[in-house]
Amino acid sequence: MTAPLLEVRDLSVTLARGGDELPVLDKVSFDIAPGEVLGVVGESGAGKSMAGVAIIDLLVPPLRRSGGTITLGGERLDLLTPRQMRRVRGKRIGFVFQDPMTSLNPVLTIGRQLTDTMRRHLPLSRNEARERAIAWLTRTGLPNPARVFAAAPHELSGGQRQRVVIALALCAEPDLVIADEPTTALDVSVQAHMLQLLRDLHEETGTAMMLITHDLGVIAKMADRVAVFYAGRLIETARTEMLIARPLHPYTAGLMQATPALDAAGVMRVKAIPGSMPGLGATPPGCAFHPRCNRSRDLCRQVTPPLADAGGHAAACHFPLRQEVA
Amino acid sequence: MSAGDVLILNEVSKAYDGRVSMLDRLFGRKAKSLQAVREVSFSIRKGEVMGLVGESGCGKSTIARIAAGLMAPTGGEIGHPGRLRQQMIFQDPFSSLNPRWRVHDIVAEPIRTHGLRPKQEVSARVAELLTQVGLSEADGAKFPQAFSGGQRQRISIARALAGEPDFLILDEPTSALDVSVQAQILDLLRDLQARLNLTSLFITHNLPVVRLMADRIGVVYLGELVELAPTSAIFEHPRHPYTRLLIDAAPDLDAEDRSLHPIPGELPDPSDPPSGCVFRTRCLFATDRCASERPKLRKIGPGEVRCHYDLDLTGRELVA
Amino acid sequence: MKSFLEALRGQPGPIAATAFILLLVLYAFTVPLFTADPFSMAGMSILDAFTPPLWMDGGQTAMPLGADDQGRNLLTAMAYGLRTSIMVGVISVVIGLVLGGALGLISGFVGGRTDALIMRLADVQLAYPALLLAMVIDAIATAVLGRGRSNEMAIAIVIVSIGIAFWVQYARTIRSSVMIERNQEYVAAARVTGRSNTAILVKHILPNVMAPVLVIATINLGIAIITEATLSFLGIGIPATYPSLGSLIRNGNAYLQSGEWWISLWPCLVLVVLVVAVNVLGDHLRDHFNPKIRGRS
Numbered sequence: 001m002t003a004p005l006l007e008v009r010d011l012s013v014t015l016a017r018g019g020d021e022l023p024v025l026d027k028v029s030f031d032i033a034p035g036e037v038l039g040v041v042g043e044s045g046a047g048k049s050m051a052g053v054a055i056i057d058l059l060v061p062p063l064r065r066s067g068g069t070i071t072l073g074g075e076r077l078d079l080l081t082p083r084q085m086r087r088v089r090g091k092r093i094g095f096v097f098q099d100p101m102t103s104l105n106p107v108l109t110i111g112r113q114l115t116d117t118m119r120r121h122l123p124l125s126r127n128e129a130r131e132r133a134i135a136w137l138t139r140t141g142l143p144n145p146a147r148v149f150a151a152a153p154h155e156l157s158g159g160q161r162q163r164v165v166i167a168l169a170l171c172a173e174p175d176l177v178i179a180d181e182p183t184t185a186l187d188v189s190v191q192a193h194m195l196q197l198l199r200d201l202h203e204e205t206g207t208a209m210m211l212i213t214h215d216l217g218v219i220a221k222m223a224d225r226v227a228v229f230y231a232g233r234l235i236e237t238a239r240t241e242m243l244i245a246r247p248l249h250p251y252t253a254g255l256m257q258a259t260p261a262l263d264a265a266g267v268m269r270v271k272a273i274p275g276s277m278p279g280l281g282a283t284p285p286g287c288a289f290h291p292r293c294n295r296s297r298d299l300c301r302q303v304t305p306p307l308a309d310a311g312g313h314a315a316a317c318h319f320p321l322r323q324e325v326a
Numbered sequence: 327m328s329a330g331d332v333l334i335l336n337e338v339s340k341a342y343d344g345r346v347s348m349l350d351r352l353f354g355r356k357a358k359s360l361q362a363v364r365e366v367s368f369s370i371r372k373g374e375v376m377g378l379v380g381e382s383g384c385g386k387s388t389i390a391r392i393a394a395g396l397m398a399p400t401g402g403e404i405g406h407p408g409r410l411r412q413q414m415i416f417q418d419p420f421s422s423l424n425p426r427w428r429v430h431d432i433v434a435e436p437i438r439t440h441g442l443r444p445k446q447e448v449s450a451r452v453a454e455l456l457t458q459v460g461l462s463e464a465d466g467a468k469f470p471q472a473f474s475g476g477q478r479q480r481i482s483i484a485r486a487l488a489g490e491p492d493f494l495i496l497d498e499p500t501s502a503l504d505v506s507v508q509a510q511i512l513d514l515l516r517d518l519q520a521r522l523n524l525t526s527l528f529i530t531h532n533l534p535v536v537r538l539m540a541d542r543i544g545v546v547y548l549g550e551l552v553e554l555a556p557t558s559a560i561f562e563h564p565r566h567p568y569t570r571l572l573i574d575a576a577p578d579l580d581a582e583d584r585s586l587h588p589i590p591g592e593l594p595d596p597s598d599p600p601s602g603c604v605f606r607t608r609c610l611f612a613t614d615r616c617a618s619e620r621p622k623l624r625k626i627g628p629g630e631v632r633c634h635y636d637l638d639l640t641g642r643e644l645v646a
Numbered sequence: 647m648k649s650f651l652e653a654l655r656g657q658p659g660p661i662a663a664t665a666f667i668l669l670l671v672l673y674a675f676t677v678p679l680f681t682a683d684p685f686s687m688a689g690m691s692i693l694d695a696f697t698p699p700l701w702m703d704g705g706q707t708a709m710p711l712g713a714d715d716q717g718r719n720l721l722t723a724m725a726y727g728l729r730t731s732i733m734v735g736v737i738s739v740v741i742g743l744v745l746g747g748a749l750g751l752i753s754g755f756v757g758g759r760t761d762a763l764i765m766r767l768a769d770v771q772l773a774y775p776a777l778l779l780a781m782v783i784d785a786i787a788t789a790v791l792g793r794g795r796s797n798e799m800a801i802a803i804v805i806v807s808i809g810i811a812f813w814v815q816y817a818r819t820i821r822s823s824v825m826i827e828r829n830q831e832y833v834a835a836a837r838v839t840g841r842s843n844t845a846i847l848v849k850h851i852l853p854n855v856m857a858p859v860l861v862i863a864t865i866n867l868g869i870a871i872i873t874e875a876t877l878s879f880l881g882i883g884i885p886a887t888y889p890s891l892g893s894l895i896r897n898g899n900a901y902l903q904s905g906e907w908w909i910s911l912w913p914c915l916v917l918v919v920l921v922v923a924v925n926v927l928g929d930h931l932r933d934h935f936n937p938k939i940r941g942r943s
Contacts, residue, residue, distance in 0.1 A: 043507075157592070157593075187382050188533075189381060189571070189575050191575070191576075192576075192589070195577070195588075214505065216505075216579055217578055217579060218577055220580060220581040221586060240581045244581045245581070258505045259505055260532075260537070260538045261534060269538075270538055272513045273509070273510075276507065277506075
């Protein structure tokens with residue numbers, strides 16, 4: 001086994017509210033291998049975006065990182081000064097945000113933003129940077145890259161802007177790209193284009209990717225491995241095919257059944273999970289999912305289940321689903 | 327038009343006149359008009375759930391607003407036999423409830439407006455409705471801000487049911503919700519549909535959702551209805567290339583087959599749509615005829631399609 | 647009320663401002679209850695004219711702040727003046743709010759030509775300073791009603807002049823809020839239900855657009871009080887024979903050169919404290935209720 005590129009151990013994030021420190025992320029640990037795509041899935045408020053933002057140290061008060069270690073290629077990111085961290089962002093970790101409009105500077109041309117980013121991190125002359133920028137725009141499949149180079153963000157369509165954002169995240173050749181809901185704001189047809197582009201660029205550059213999404217379909221198509229978040233905790237992780245074919249955690253299984261899909265008889269089915277995810281600071285004792293789980297027993301109400309690894313498939317559940325099947 | 331029709335749209339169009347400032351007019355610039363909806367015809371039968379699917383900006387929400395009477399069409403006509411009591415459920419669970427009103431008053435508004443119950447029975451009716459959508463009577467005293475997105479959508483549903491509608495319009499009612507909450511709302515809507523035999527128009531961009539909810543589906547592209555057929559026919563034997571591509575474009579849960587199916591090309595500028603068939607710029611089967619002649623919505627099998635050709639699009643892959 | 651208290655929590659500046667305002671209001675409305683009106687024959691004693699403040703030679707315990715040229719006890723006279731100023735301020739703000747609010751609601755909701763007409767009117771009015779406008783309205787009223795008017799009439803004219811002079815700001819704020827609210831889906835829902843335009847405007851939209859204008863009203867209260875004082879000082883507002891902070895200051899102004907500084911200094915101080923307190927509170931409320939500054943939560 002190769003050494004992981006990114007090692008996150010016991011990462012905790014809290015939100016200060018009225019003198020209390022509410023847990024947003026509760027001791028989350030995961031790895032990303034070089035060149036691997038880790039899909040991070042969960043519903044809004046589960047903490048999945050927080051994990052991405054915490055890694056690049058962009059949390060803003062009242063949010064703060066309250067514990068844990070983050071290691072990228074052997075270097076402890078959590079010990080870096082803000083100044084050192086700025087060199088990591090963009091250069092070693094690229095970021096793709098959900099909203100392409102807010103992640104582009106509206107008053108600078110696309111070309112300026114690309115060349116600035118590259119020259120900040122790579123030893124390039126002005127002309128080299130320009131050539132590379134146009135090459136990147138061509139690679140993202142934008143029609144007429146020279147025109148896009150000179151264009152302002154508002155002159156492009158939503159899909160085109162998202163392509164530019166992806167080029168921006170990748171142009172300094174980072175080891176890791178964190179993509180936070182990169183296709184959520186887009187229509188189905190544009191979404192498929194964007195996933196195709198991410199996949200192509202991932203294969204070309206060999207960069208590792210942390211793909212944060214609420215869409216299990218996107219996970220199924222894109223991720224090598226999946227991490228499922230619930231109420232600020234990582235509750236299940238496994239290779240994608242394994243997790244989708246045989247989820248161990250009742251929440252993961254419930255999430256899949258809640259996605260409308262055809263059953264074996266070719267009939268559309270949807271099955272809701274009763275109740276709702278606990279809000280911030282309202283996490284119940286024991287397993288956070290127990291009030292909504294039809295398998296919960298006394299143990300679940302009292303003891304928080306640890307993430308137990310069984311042959312590369314780990315789930316934080318006292319009574320995982322496979323036991324019943326076996 | 328048959329006796330069982332609740333709503334009929336006949337060649338309904340909606341054009342927006344582009345706004346031109348005084349200064350621009352001085353320089354001889356002309357207003358760019360935008361055809362948001364073009365000659366859309368369909369009817370909804372009593373007790374039926376009609377679905378409309380399409381991508382953002384295709385005009386499906388405009389059709390919903392015209393059907394709801396919130397907007398007047400610029401061409402064609404809408405007809406409903408007899409007097410029609412309508413209600414609508416909106417996409418945004420935050421802006422669709424007045425933040426200064428208590429839930430009780432929100433749900434009671436249609437009852438009071440139409441005088442559906444004597445004054446002293448309104449409270450009991452509101453309590454009954456709140457229970458019916460999975461909330462409690464005590465929730466009536468709270469303001470909408472006290473509820474989550476899913477609960478707010480339940481309040482919207484209770485308000486719509488309070489009006490005892492002959493016809494219900496749902497505009498992306500679950501698009502703003504998380505998957506597990508969406509499933510709860512879809513469950514609730516299906517349950518109510520079965521019990522109350524509602525007639526409704528269900529608008530969404532989500533194909534699995536519309537497949538679950540609708541009896542019949544209309545597919546909208548660039549302001550035009552390109553295909554209209556019973557749900558099973560749309561998914562099993564799509565007749566329009568756009569329908570086929572749209573079905574394939576959404577990633578499913580199959581992690582073994584990782585192929586992606588983007589729809590080729592980009593959406594044309596809606597203010598300058600292609601001549602002839604609006605889809606021809608992205609269609610794999612387009613011919614010269616498609617550029618010169620606009621196809622009519624014609625009957626084929628159990629449905630209707632706006633395409634010159636009888637294409638067989640059954641089967642998994644659609645590649646160039 | 648609850649949200650007002652909520653807005654003040656842990657904010658020493660605005661709390662102090664509120665305390666000052668309450669204190670001044672208490673002073674203005676209780677003193678007249680057990681003293682004779684210093685502007686009536688019973689309230690002045692010409693023998694005490696120009697009595698200096700207590701700590702100076704010739705000061706009297708009964709008149710700790712001194713007396714003016716007519717022998718009015720300044721401590722009492724200022725309470726009467728302050729009462730007038732507060733009433734003029736509040737009523738004129740209410741008039742401006744109702745007038746501007748109604749025009750803003752109609753402008754934002756109806757749109758089109760009605761909107762254009764009202765907004766152009768507002769533009770024209772904004773080309774003139776509010777003070778000048780109040781002076782013009784006052785002059786017109788005087789021309790129409792004649793010079794021989796009573797004090798009450800003069801006050802009413804001042805109130806209406808100031809009210810009209812300030813409607814634009816309310817109208818513009820309400821109009822822009824209405825334009826946002828009318829496109830909210832709860833309005834569409836009410837429309838589908840079959841509510842009339844009037845019902846939608848009054849029951850649905852109005853409650854949602856009031857918060858920002860109430861904040862503006864607080865800030866304008868300070869400006870209205872200043873405007874009244876200025877008009878009275880210039881001698882075209884409240885006559886010198888009737889108490890207001892402005893007329894007291896004007897009265898004392900004549901004696902500043904001759905050393906009787908106290909006659910205009912005390913009312914000036916009261917005016918400054920009142921207006922600063924109102925502004926501090928208004929500014930704070932504006933920031934507190936402005937979602938952009940406050941951030942999402």
